[in-house]
Amino acid sequence: MADLSVNIGELQMKNPVMTASGTFGYGEEFADFIDISRIGGIIVKGTTLHKREGNPYPRMAETPAGMLNAVGLQNKGVHYFVEHIYPRIKDIKTNMIVNVSGSAIEDYMETAAIINELVNIPAIELNISCPNVKQGGMAFGVTAKGAEEVVKAVRSVYKKTLIVKLSPNVTDITEIARAAENGGADSVSLINTLLGMAVDAERRRPVLSTVTGGMSGAAVKPIALRMVWQVAKAVKIPVIGLGGIMNWKDAVEFMLAGASAVQIGTANFIDPAITVKVAEGIDDYLDRHGYKSVKEIIGALEV
Numbered sequence: 560m561a562d563l564s565v566n567i568g569e570l571q572m573k574n575p576v577m578t579a580s581g582t583f584g585y586g587e588e589f590a591d592f593i594d595i596s597r598i599g600g601i602i603v604k605g606t607t608l609h610k611r612e613g614n615p616y617p618r619m620a621e622t623p624a625g626m627l628n629a630v631g632l633q634n635k636g637v638h639y640f641v642e643h644i645y646p647r648i649k650d651i652k653t654n655m656i657v658n659v660s661g662s663a664i665e666d667y668m669e670t671a672a673i674i675n676e677l678v679n680i681p682a683i684e685l686n687i688s689c690p691n692v693k694q695g696g697m698a699f700g701v702t703a704k705g706a707e708e709v710v711k712a713v714r715s716v717y718k719k720t721l722i723v724k725l726s727p728n729v730t731d732i733t734e735i736a737r738a739a740e741n742g743g744a745d746s747v748s749l750i751n752t753l754l755g756m757a758v759d760a761e762r763r764r765p766v767l768s769t770v771t772g773g774m775s776g777a778a779v780k781p782i783a784l785r786m787v788w789q790v791a792k793a794v795k796i797p798v799i800g801l802g803g804i805m806n807w808k809d810a811v812e813f814m815l816a817g818a819s820a821v822q823i824g825t826a827n828f829i830d831p832a833i834t835v836k837v838a839e840g841i842d843d844y845l846d847r848h849g850y851k852s853v854k855e856i857i858g859a860l861e862v
C-alpha cells in the first residue's frame with residue numbers, strides 16, 4: 560500500500576479524493592452507502608449569507624455523457640448551517656469543507672468570517688462563479704480584477720486554508736488563477752460547470768427554467784484536464800482538479816497533469832461509493848508502478 564496522503568495549504572488529507580460541492584449534500588446523506596471517513600475531504604453544498612430558494616423547476620437536464628443544472632445555490636444560509644448542520648457533521652472523521660458563495664464582496668466576507676470560527680471546518684472553498692449583483696451581475700470569477708478583489712477581501716477575514724474555485728467560462732483561466740494566488744489563495748480548484756443550454760424542440764422551449772445552466776459530467780473532462788494542466792504550470796499553489804472524473808483512471812490523469820488532489824461531482828449520482836473506489840484505484844495504480852507516495856505522480860506527465 561502506497562502513502563496516499565497529500566497536503567493542501569494546512570489541510571492534511573488521508574487521500575487526494577474529495578467530493579465536489581453540490582453533489583454530495585452534507586456528506587451525512589451518503590453514510591448509509593459508504594464509510595465516508597475514507598474520503599479525503601467533503602466539500603459541502605454552496606452556502607450563502609442568507610437563505611436562497613434556488614431557481615424554479617425544471618433545473619436539471621440530462622445530456623449525452625453529462626448533465627446540465629441550474630439549482631441556483633439553494634440553501635438555508637450560513638446561520639442555519641452553524642446552528643443546525645454543523646453540530647451534525649462536525650465529528651465526521653474527514654475534512655469537512657464549506658463551499659462559500661455570494662452576490663457581493665461583503666456577503667462573502669461575512670460568511671467566511673462566521674465559518675472561520677467553526678473549529679472543525681479546516682478550510683473553505685470560495686465559489687467565485689457567482690454573479691456580482693452590485694456590479695451588473697457579471698461573475699466575480701470571469702475577470703482577474705474581480706477575482707483578486709474578492710479573494711483578497713476574504714483572505715483578510717479568513718485565517719484557515721482558503722481554496723478558490725475557478726470558473727471555466729473565461730478566455731484565459733491561467734490569468735484568473737494567478738489573480739486568486741495574488742489575492743492570497745492557498746489553492747485553486749477547477750473546474751466549475753461550463754455554461755450550456757438544452758432545447759425542447761417539440762415545445763419550442765428551453766428545457767431549463769433559466770434557459771442556460773451549468774454542464775458537468777464525463778463530457779467536460781478533456782476541457783477540465785486541459786485547464787488543470789495549464790493552471791498547474793501557471794501558479795505555485797496546489798491545484799485541485801475536477802470536471803468529469805468518473806473513475807480512478809480519470810483521477811490519475813488529473814494528478815499527472817498537475818493536480819495535487821481531485822474532486823468527484825456528477826459521478827456520485829451514478830455510484831454513491833465512487834469516491835472510495837477511486838481512492839482504491841489510485842492505490843492499485845501506485846503499487847503497480849512502484850510508487851511509494853501519491854505525491855510522486857503530481858505533475859509527472861512527460862510532455
Ligand SMILES: Cc1cc2nc3c(=O)[nH]c(=O)nc-3n(C[C@H](O)[C@H](O)[C@H](O)COP(=O)(O)O)c2cc1C
Binds near residue numbers: 804
Ligand atoms: C447539481 C449540482 C450542484 C452544484 N452545486 C455547486 C455549488 O453549490 N457550488 C459550487 O462551487 N459548485 C457546484 N457544482 C459544480 C460541481 O461542484 C463541479 O464543479 C462540477 O459539477 C464539475 O465536476 P463533475 O463533472 O465531476 O460534476 C454543482 C454541480 C452539480 C451537478
